[in-house]
Amino acid sequence: MTGTAQQRAIIIGAGIGGLTAALALAGKGWDVQVMERTPELKPVGYALAMAPNAQRALDAIPGGIVAKIHALAALQGDGGIRNARGAWLSRNDSAVALERYGHPFVVVRRAELVGMLHSLLPQGYLRLGTAATAVNADDGGVTLDTGEVLRGDLVVAADGIHSRTRPALFPGHPAPAFAGLTAWQAVIAADGVGTYIGTTWSSGGEFGMLPMTDGWLYVFAEAAVDAPMLRGGHGDEKAELTRRFGHLYAPIPDVIARIDGSSILRTDIHTMRVPLPSFHVGKVAILGDAAHAMAPNLGQGACQAIEDAVTLAYCVTSAGTVGGGLADYTAARLPRTSLMVRRSEALARLATARHPLARALRNGLLRAMGLLGPSAALRQADFVMRWDHPAVSGTPAS
């Protein structure tokens, strides 16, 4: 940057996508300002599975972030998908996966991940309790709820699934649509439960368990439903989990019994079925859930936000002009994330199939694939995990 003015980025939103973008841009010499509307960083949700592709992306940012994540995370061992009686439909071999993808699958507490990313940001880069209310894509102006207007060479809209920037940039484009799916999340102290890594596909939907650090277990579930929750209302979610999954094999009934009902998070799933025409307009780039909200079934929403962030920083720094870099960013990210949105929802339909015949066919296919060994199952995941953007490999972006 010697001899040239330092470039400035204004980032809207301090979720995983916004914080990663801030670190990636700061690592490339940008002056960064992150605006977060909430008065403190309190991510929604308990835990996050972080796949090897996201860790490879983070390797491109200086500061040893992946080692720091590993220090906070629970390494996942062998797991897979079981049927309602607990028999394996598909198994993962963690050693084979590690060899294939170069990084392990890990589960990390959301709050710890966000806290760690925040701690790596230079002092003064984050303004809490400050909402962006308008964006000018032509001149990079961001109006704040304080009335101030900040100006950046680049604006990053990382304002999540209910983004206000998205409809301003793409007026009339359909917002993320209800996918006919609902998800639950909880954590329990897992002493005596044993190690159950993976998910169970049953008539009630999908029920999953992943070990966390310090003997805790992350519990998640998903089901196909006809309508989203009534406005403002969670019902008795523990009773609903018991009704759907309480008849499954041990230890699932015990796991559900241990959940503190008041701590269960229920989220109706909305997905960006109609992809945006572009991931940039003028000086504004859009990333993460704001750009491509997806079903949680591939465990890729945050991982893709991380890929976006690292790719964006690489493109706008290496293309010569910010405008050229933004075109490269869209070209690199739009096709891949659109595929993730489609495949996540397709996987959700399989995992939560309501028709018994569909479930029987699905289970038969999975078992047949399982006979081909762990590498065959893993190959299905290659399109997700074997990501190597130029931001990582160092070759030109387009």
Ligand SMILES: Cc1cc2nc3c(=O)[nH]c(=O)nc-3n(C[C@H](O)[C@H](O)[C@H](O)COP(=O)(O)OP(=O)(O)OC[C@H]3O[C@@H](n4cnc5c(N)ncnc54)[C@H](O)[C@@H]3O)c2cc1C
């Ligand atoms: C049940 C469930 C399980 C999941 N599990 C996984 C998983 O295992 N692995 C995985 O990779 N992904 C998972 N995901 C997806 C993941 O949670 C999201 O994709 C990810 O958190 C999106 O990050 P983001 O930074 O784009 O958005 P967000 O995390 O939503 O952050 C947006 C931020 O912007 C702020 N903001 C909004 N508007 C403004 C404004 N006007 N001004 C200033 N700030 C603003 C918000 O307050 C928020 O802090 C899961 C999702 C669900 C629902």
